[in-house]
Amino acid sequence: MTQDVAMKEPQAPSNSVSSSSPSTLHHLKEIVSLIETGAYAREVRRIVRAVRLTMALRRKLKSSVISAFLNFTLSPGSEVHTRISSYLPKDDEHEMDVDTATSATQAPVKHSLPELEIYSYLLVLIFLIDQKKYNEAKVCASASIARLKNLNRRTIDVLASRLYFYYSLTYELTGELAEIRGTLLALHRIATLRHDELGQETLLNLLLRNYLHYNLYDQAEKLRSKAPRFEAHSNQQFCRYLFYLGKIRTIQLEYTDAKESLLQAARKAPIAALGFRVQCIKWAIIVRLLLGEIPERTVFMQKGMEKALRPYFELTNAVRIGDLELFRSVADKFSNTFNSDRTHNLIVRLRHNVIRTGLRNISISYSRISLADVAKKLRLDSPNPVADAESIVSKAIRDGAIDATLDHKNGWMVSKETGDIYSTNEPQTAFDTRIAFCLNLHNEAVRALRFPPNSHKEKESAEKRRERQQQEQELAKHIAEEDDDDF
Amino acid sequence: MDPKLTEVSQLFERFKAAFVRKDFDTCTNLLSQLKVLLTGFRSLPPLFEDTPNAVHELTIARDIYEHAVVLSVKIEDQDAFERDFFQLKPYYTDARNRIPPSPQEYPILGLNLLRLLVQNRIAEFHTELELLSSTALENPCIKHAVELEQSFMEGAYNRVLSARQTVPHETYVYFMDLLAKTVRYGYS
Structure with missing residues (x-):
């Protein structure tokens, strides 16, 4: 980054661009200042907020806005700037020309931070994915990962973990997930060595996803059991982890544990993540059926899920009645759904439970x-x-x-x-x-409460200080009195 | 042709001849020599280097391990079976798009499923099952093992016992006998 010190930054982005979308660019600038203060004060919290704000802007991103943004944060003409802006689609060549032309009138400003460079990568990558330009996104993601490997700053961790996620996503969308397994493993190793716990969490989930995508349950379980575990940093990542764990355990016939993690994943997932919750519930239903339980009707009637859970509802019904014929017809009727959910093999396992239920009904009657x-x-x-x-x-x-x-x-x-x-x-x-179960839930809820760091400690220390001062005063008085007595 | 490759092919021919003669002691000796020679090839897993003879080397190595698996069944050595099978597995999974598929693939995968069933390693059985495609599941060798597991879970033991008559491959008999023994033991 030393060469960037000499580089210039534009005074302001060109008027034409900023007037076309002032609000988005304005927001982006605010985010930049947030990242800057976060980076200088070494406050990871601010950067987390910056990433969250970015996600809100995601829909409004335009090519012109991003190029203007790049001109604002990175010095145009610098190596980094040309590299990142080369990933942007070239359909608005004209506007970009205008930008560089206006930025000729530069003023010397401070050098840009590595955080901002990584943030620019992230922004361009998100934009490319939203535009469905997956091949460009792949190139961009790989370049950013290569750059990340050389950076070791705790303030980057948050941005890096998002980048890892999109990196894996682009490869998944192009169907080449197997290719990046080695890179992900290397990144996980680096994250572990640097004590980047958020990165480890994200990468472990990406690796598990990668393995499970190819049904490599054995490798996934081996990695999971060997990888270091610690208190979860991100709720989303923890949910994903629980879901993958539940899947692995289901395949390995540890149904009780699987049910626990799947249900917990479904419960912890944010309300907005409907698809994820549906997946969790589908698996949880099958696991419960395999355990010989019959899920309640309310499980299938949850808002927005009735349609997706319909095949599973009919399946449950067949198991509940214990009718092999009905079970077979349901399994055939929805075989496409079950195949795409990759639950087909589990449903084959269910046959045994159907017989059991039927037998139990007979023995009661x-x-x-x-x-x-x-x-x-x-x-x-x-x-x-x-x-x-x-x-x-x-x-x-x-x-x-x-x-x-x-x-x-x-x-x-x-x-x-x-x-x-x-x-x-x-x-x-x-x-x-x-x-x-209730006690456990309560304990977990208490543990999941978040407190702002150090506020508790500071308050206590203030109180203690007052106490200490009081004691000192008393002691001083005491000594003085003793002194008086001596005389 | 590469002298090392010629040496391996010649040795393998001798191995196959001994195998046909059912001279299993010679087979075991030759096999260990072959395995040592195979370590000299850089195109095999885990390196997968792109050498000019890569396809040929991979094919012959796969052939050798397939024979090794069958041999271990013949000499009724389950540990050797497990070892050889794990050495063979990368050729089916990772080398899938490098060499044409082997006709022996499904019988051997089915055999492995059966072994897991006999050793009562049901969790691993299902893990292996997830790796198989739907076409593989249609194959009689695989289907046999899958249906056995189902009957086993249901408790239809007489179906397990009668399945011995319908084995799809001659090597399956050994494991079927073991399974029948387990079933009889569980029954009483």
């Missing part, structure tokens, strides 16, 4: 039923239904799904009478799990 009837009611289509039914029933009994005995000689299934459930420990354990 009949005190004694022949195995041939069981096979007919379950609609097992196999050459030897009675033998199948026999082994299925025996396994269900062994796993404790139904309370019954098998009469092999006569080919009967005899259900045991179910006693009064309130005389057992069942209600107690149910209450226990609910109370534990």
Whole structure:
């Protein structure tokens, strides 16, 4: 950045441009000043705010505005400026000429900060993605990542983590996600070495996404279990992490843990992230079905989700009734949806649960039923239904799904009478799990509260100072009195 | 032609001859020599360098590991199977667009699924399953293993036992026998 010291900055962007969209450019300038103060005062909080403000401006960005902005922040003619502005589409050549022409009347100003350079990259990248110019965006993103590797400033971390995100997004949109895996891993390593926790969080999620995109659950789990964990910095990243974790655990048959993380992800996600929440809920529904639970009707009737959850609602219905035929037809009917959600293999796993539910219904309704009837009611289509039914029933009994005995000689299934459930420990354990859940929720809510840094400490120290001064005064008085006594 | 490659091909021919003769001791010896020679090629995983003979080398290496997997089944060594399979896997996944697909791919993947089932490693079984495309799932070898897992979960053990008669590949018999043993044990 030393060469930039000598470089000049334009006094002001050309009038023609600024008059066409004064508000956007004005906002951008405000953001720049925010970043500048943040960078000088080393306050990461300000930069976070700058990024958030940028997202609000996203829709209003225009090529002319950005080029004017680049002229304002970076010195035109400098290496950085030419490099970044080369990524902008050239459809408004004329306007850009005007800009450079007016900026000939320069005034010597301070050198630009690396934060501003990275911010310019981010702005151009967002603009290119919004304009669907993915190939240009890819070039721009790669260049910015190369630049980032050489910068080590804590104030850049926030901007960098956004850049990583868009970098991965451009490659995903062009379908070349596998290519950047090595780069992402290298970046994650760099972030870990620099103690850039936000960067680590973002990159870990991007890597998980990358692996899961190709169904590489094994590698994803290995990375996840080995990567360092710490208190989450960003709620969005934490939600994503929980979602990926839930997916991995579902595939690896750890349904209880999977359900917990998926539900937590859905709950923590911001209201605006509808697509994300729908995805979370879809997976959570399947996991709950696999666990043998039936999700409540309200889950499917949430605002804006009814349509997306319709296939899953019908599926749940089939599982609830325990009808294999209906289950099969639903699975066929919505096979396209399930394939695009990549839940098809999980639904195949559900077949087993359908049989279980059906069997439980039978065992409740009949005190004694022949195995041939069981096979007919379950609609097992196999050459030897009675033998199948026999082994299925025996396994269900062994796993404790139904309370019954098998009469092999006569080919009967005899259900045991179910006693009064309130005389057992069942209600107690149910209450226990609910109370534990509520307490846990409360604890997490308390932990998630955010306090402005140091304000608590300062207040205390002020109080302490007063106390200390008081004590000192008393001591002094005491000594004085003692002195008096001596005389 | 590269002398190293010629040496490997000759050795591999001898290996195949011994394999046909069912002389498994010689096979094991030759295999370890072959594996050492393979480390000399720079085009193989994990380096994947673009050497002039890359396609040929990759194909022969894949062929060798495929034979190694089948050999481990024949000598009933499950640990060797796991080792060889993991060495073979990059050729199916990472080298997919470098060399034409192998006709042995699906039988061997199915065999691996069966092994996971026999060793009761269901989580890994499902992880592997996610990697397979829908066309792969239609393949009889893979389908066999998938259906077995389902019957296993449902408890339709007689279907598991009868599936031994319908094995799609001769090497499957070994694992099916093991599975039948497990089933009988679980049944009683």
